[in-house]
Amino acid sequence: MKLRLSSAILTGKLAAKLSRVCGYGGSSFPGLLARLFYPGALKKLAAQVRKGIIVVTGTNGKTTTANMITGVLQEAGFKTISNREGANMISGITTSFIMNSIASGKIDCDYAVIEVDEASIPEVLNNLSPRLVVVTNFFQDQLDRYWELGQVIGIIRDSLLGQKQATLVLNADDPLVAQFQRTTGLPAYYFGLAGDKNPGKRDPAARETSLCPFCGSPLVYNYCHYGQLGAYSCPDCGFTRPRPQVEAMEAGAEGGYNLTYPGAPVPSIALEMQTQGLHNVYNALAAFSVSILLGVNLQTILVGLRKYRPAIGRMEKFRYGNKQVYLNLVKNSTGFNQGLETLCEDRGGGDVLIVLNDNFADSRDISWIWDVNFEMLTVRQKRLGCFICSGLRGEEMALRLKYAGIPTGKIVTNTSMNQAVKAVLRSNRRSTYIFSTYTALRPVHKIIESLVEKGDKSDQGMPSVS
Amino acid sequence: MIRACHLYPDLLNLYGDGGNMIAFQKRCRWRNIPLQIINRSLTDTKDFSAYDFVFLGGGSDREQKLAASDLMKSRDRLQKAIENGLVVLAISGGYQLFGRHYETGDGKHTPGLAILNLYTEAGGKRLVGNAVIEMKLAGVPTRVVGFENHQGRTFLDGIAPLGKVLLGQGNNGKDGLEGARYKNVFCSYLHGPLLPKNAALTDKLIRLALKKRGLDPYLKPLDDAFEQRAHTALLDRLGLKVN
Ligand SMILES: [Zn+2]
Numbered sequence: 001m002k003l004r005l006s007s008a009i010l011t012g013k014l015a016a017k018l019s020r021v022c023g024y025g026g027s028s029f030p031g032l033l034a035r036l037f038y039p040g041a042l043k044k045l046a047a048q049v050r051k052g053i054i055v056v057t058g059t060n061g062k063t064t065t066a067n068m069i070t071g072v073l074q075e076a077g078f079k080t081i082s083n084r085e086g087a088n089m090i091s092g093i094t095t096s097f098i099m100n101s102i103a104s105g106k107i108d109c110d111y112a113v114i115e116v117d118e119a120s121i122p123e124v125l126n127n128l129s130p131r132l133v134v135v136t137n138f139f140q141d142q143l144d145r146y147w148e149l150g151q152v153i154g155i156i157r158d159s160l161l162g163q164k165q166a167t168l169v170l171n172a173d174d175p176l177v178a179q180f181q182r183t184t185g186l187p188a189y190y191f192g193l194a195g196d197k198n199p200g201k202r203d204p205a206a207r208e209t210s211l212c213p214f215c216g217s218p219l220v221y222n223y224c225h226y227g228q229l230g231a232y233s234c235p236d237c238g239f240t241r242p243r244p245q246v247e248a249m250e251a252g253a254e255g256g257y258n259l260t261y262p263g264a265p266v267p268s269i270a271l272e273m274q275t276q277g278l279h280n281v282y283n284a285l286a287a288f289s290v291s292i293l294l295g296v297n298l299q300t301i302l303v304g305l306r307k308y309r310p311a312i313g314r315m316e317k318f319r320y321g322n323k324q325v326y327l328n329l330v331k332n333s334t335g336f337n338q339g340l341e342t343l344c345e346d347r348g349g350g351d352v353l354i355v356l357n358d359n360f361a362d363s364r365d366i367s368w369i370w371d372v373n374f375e376m377l378t379v380r381q382k383r384l385g386c387f388i389c390s391g392l393r394g395e396e397m398a399l400r401l402k403y404a405g406i407p408t409g410k411i412v413t414n415t416s417m418n419q420a421v422k423a424v425l426r427s428n429r430r431s432t433y434i435f436s437t438y439t440a441l442r443p444v445h446k447i448i449e450s451l452v453e454k455g456d457k458s459d460q461g462m463p464s465v466s
Numbered sequence: 467m468i469r470a471c472h473l474y475p476d477l478l479n480l481y482g483d484g485g486n487m488i489a490f491q492k493r494c495r496w497r498n499i500p501l502q503i504i505n506r507s508l509t510d511t512k513d514f515s516a517y518d519f520v521f522l523g524g525g526s527d528r529e530q531k532l533a534a535s536d537l538m539k540s541r542d543r544l545q546k547a548i549e550n551g552l553v554v555l556a557i558s559g560g561y562q563l564f565g566r567h568y569e570t571g572d573g574k575h576t577p578g579l580a581i582l583n584l585y586t587e588a589g590g591k592r593l594v595g596n597a598v599i600e601m602k603l604a605g606v607p608t609r610v611v612g613f614e615n616h617q618g619r620t621f622l623d624g625i626a627p628l629g630k631v632l633l634g635q636g637n638n639g640k641d642g643l644e645g646a647r648y649k650n651v652f653c654s655y656l657h658g659p660l661l662p663k664n665a666a667l668t669d670k671l672i673r674l675a676l677k678k679r680g681l682d683p684y685l686k687p688l689d690d691a692f693e694q695r696a697h698t699a700l701l702d703r704l705g706l707k708v709n
Contacts, residue, residue: 140480148526148571209476209507216528218508364595365613367657370485395692395699399662402692403488413695 005045005105008038012098027087031094042090042127044105045097051078051110053128054290057118057156058136058177060335061283062088064275064314065136066115068287072304076296078110084311088117090124111294118152122159132293133160134169134286138176139227140368141332149176153213160184169289171282172244173229179213181242189293191285192244193278195223195231214239225278227334246289248281257281261292269298272306276315279338284308313441315342318452320425324348325432327448329441331363333371339435340376348430349383353420355391355440362437366393374404385429387411390420391440421447467500468675470519471512473560474533475505481615483523483557485659489668490519497686499672508532512540514547518675522560524657527570530559534576537563545581553674554651557660561646561653562586562618571617582648583625586618589638593617596704597634597656599644603666610664611700612656620655622646628654633704650674663700665693 012034019029034041046053056066066082073080083096093114101107116124125133135156140149153176160166161184168184171177172192181188208227210219212234224230233240248259248271258268273284284305291301310316313329330336343350358364377384387410389397398413414420421444424432436444472487487503494501506512514520525533537544548554562568565578568586578585597614600607610629619638627637628645636644637655645654652671654660661668665688673683701707 150526150528151571208479211528211532216532365481365615365657367482367485367613367659370482370488370659370662371479392703393699395696396663399692399696400485403485403492403662408689408692411692 002105004038005041006103008034008041009098009101009105010103011037012041012095013103016095016099027095028089028091029095030098031087031091031096034098035091035094042094042097045094045101045107046112046128048107049081049109049112051294052131053112053114054132054134054294055124055128055130056113056115056134056136056286057121058134058171059118059139059141059332061136061279061286062115063311064280064283065134065286066113067311068283068305068308069134069290070113071308072287072291072296072301073111073113073294075304075307076291076300079108080111080113081107081109082113083115088115089120090127093120093124093128118156121156125159125163129163130166132169132290133163133166134290135171135177135180136282136286137171137174137227137229139332139334141363156180157183160186167293169286169293170242171229171286172242173225173231173282175210175213175219175228175232175239175241178242179239182214188242189246189289190242190244191246191282191289192241192248193225193229193281193285194247194249212237212239226337229282246285246292248285259285259288261288265298269302272302274306274308275310276342277338278341279335280315312445313436315339316445318448320432320448320452323425323430323432325425325434325448325452327434327436327441327445330435330437333368333373336369336372336435337376339433340373343384343431343433344376344380346431346433347383349380349385350431350433351385351388351424351427351429353388353390353424353432353434354394354397355417355420355434355436355444356389356393356397357391357437357439358393359439361439366396369397369400372400374401374406378405381406381410383429385410385427386424388420388424389413390415390417391437394420417443418447421451425451467502468494468518468672468679468681469502469504469516470521470675471504471506471514471517473512473520473522473537474507474525474529475523476507477529477533478523478525478560480524480526480529481558481613481657482659483657486523486555486557486661487521489659489661489665490521490671493665493668493688494672496688499676508536512537512543514540514543514552515550517547517552518678519553519555519671520544522554522556522563524558524560527572527574530563530570531576533559534563534578537579538577541579541581544579548581548649548651551650551674551678553671553678554653555661555671556651556653557657558616558655561655562620564646564651564653565620568618582646582651582653583623584620584646585623586620588617589619593635593639593655595634596700597636597644598632598701598704598706599629599634599636599656600632601629601667603670608664608666609697609701609706610656610660610667611697612654612658612660612663614655615657616655620646628652633706650678663693663696665690665697 569588627643
């Protein structure tokens with residue numbers, strides 16, 4: 001047994017070295033190979049994690065939440081491993097464990113924080129037996145791969161049934177997530193975001209009706225933050241937003257958030273973050289909840305969250321001359337809308353570049369761009385400079401903008417990513433917002449890096465290109 | 467004024483189908499054709515005799531079922547309006563509703579509105595991918611592009627298809643037909659959404675809606691450079707020469 005494990009590990013490590021030499025970025029290959037050698041490799045490695053494994057899943061925010069948790073645990077002095085590079089299917093996760101082990105098959109760590117692709121949950125849970133399972137949210141995403149959201153949720157629920165050792169950390173504001181306590185019978189700890197003081201801004205979108213996960217009746221909302229996230233209740237069966245243990249209050253225009261939790265030393269704790277957007281508040285609340293559950297002390301948690309720097313393409317900040325440049329990965333309409341809202345709140349205005357690819361990892365179906373509310377840009381159109389569209393489906397992106405009401409004179413399509421990035425940086429607004437789908441993210445990131453001045457990079461806390 | 471009804475915009479909205487309404491609306495507005503859009507969902511009264519154009523998109527099984535049982539209550543009025551020339555665009559799940567019955571992914575058999583002579587059965591593998599069909603618009607063979615993603619296999623019983631499949635699977639992956647046509651009803655599995663990239667089809671629907679209202683169906687030409695570029699770029703990418 002020992003021999004098989006260590007030969008599987010050696011094979012994996014060798015494969016990692018080889019694929020690096022050959023210039024392949026893919027980090028799932030070593031794990032794939034190791035699993036072929038010894039299918040039990042992941043389970044054996046995971047069993048050695050001393051204090052427990054934290055699994056993070058859901059549609060949006062997995063990487064950010066996992067990285068925030070890892071940051072806090074490392075701040076607290078725990079030896080923590082993670083699949084930071086976002087290789088979140090079974091092979092990629094196996095790779096992360098292999099790369100953190102020595103050849104004999106030993107892993108030396110207190111915690112493992114692992115983000116998991118929704119579809120890979122059954123296999124991963126069986127191998128990892130996590131102590132905590134965080135579920136961020138569920139949105140329609142990459143349909144040609146996952147079929148329907150309901151099926152994905154069913155698969156996750158069924159595989160949680162076998163995880164008696166696990167505690168769930170759930171988003172109370174998402175009815176699709178909050179249903180898990182009842183459907184799995186596992187203990188649950190909830191986080192959530194209290195009502196908005198300006199309810200007019202984020203009314204439940206007239207075009208979306210959320211159905212009760214238990215009885216199928218349309219849910220009624222007191223308030224709604226975005227998508228189906230908010231304070232819901234079912235008029236028929238009584239299913240309602242659970243009261244969250246960790247709850248943030250939206251503060252004034254400054255963008256600060258205060259939160260409360262049971263056992264807090266003061267009634268309201270100020271949460272400081274370097275990331276923008278409501279979705280990142282949810283990510284921080286999830287990370288906060290996990291840290292509290294693991295007994296990390298409050299000061300350490302707050303410091304850890306304050307230090308968190310966004311990963312590649314999560315509203316990642318660059319500086320180009322006097323310009324602020326933001327790079328944002330977009331995977332589905334919910335995430336894209338969040339990014340656009342940040343752009344709309346930028347008083348200096350901005351130029352926009354959208355790179356839309358339709359490779360397998362992006363979702364081959366690009367219909368979802370028609371669900372994105374680009375119409376919100378039209379009222380702020382005067383503050384927005386140019387709209388450059390690139391990528392394999394750049395022409396379609398340009399068409400979407402035209403139908404959203406952006407004047408065609410402002411829309412440019414440029415199939416060369418290189419020229420497109422240069423053109424948007426040359427434009428004259430104070431900020432540049434770059435939105436990119438998955439397979440274009442690294443190429444775009446590389447182009448930006450080659451253009452921004454070196455001296456400015458460290459100031460901005462640039463994360464490493466992993 | 468054209469009166470357009472978007473049926474179940476809150477339930478049948480799975481694949482960006484709302485873009486069809488956006489395209490219809492914008493192409494009316496750019497020509498100064500007055501248009502009223504009426505959203506109708508569960509429990510709303512649906513006055514089909516008062517509409518010129520009705521649009522239905524696709525939804526997941528549960529949502530589709532809710533919409534189906536609600537629409538069943540106004541089935542006869544809908545059928546009568548269709549016989550009187552109501553223009554309808556139904557995509558995917560909305561398309562299936564018009565047949566005699568349909569089966570969802572889990573194999574459940576649900577009666578449809580039985581307004582069109584067709585039926586849908588659950589298939590094995592989901593039919594997913596870019597698709598191109600050829601249909602006649604004003605007598606001219608026209609390529610229509612989109613993206614299909616459906617489990618159901620639809621079979622036509624002596625009713626006309628929307629077009630023939632040049633690339634992709636179409637209604638059932640077997641007979642080379644895509645969608646359905648009956649009077650002014652247009653059904654298709656093509657998302658994309660269908661209308662924005664296929665401006666000629668959108669204009670056809672607008673012309674029919676104007677006629678239905680008793681108005682002059684003449685449409686002022688628009689600058690369709692963006693539409694054509696998106697259409698052509700996809701055909702190029704799929705290796706199909708533009709005709
Ligand atoms: Zn209910």
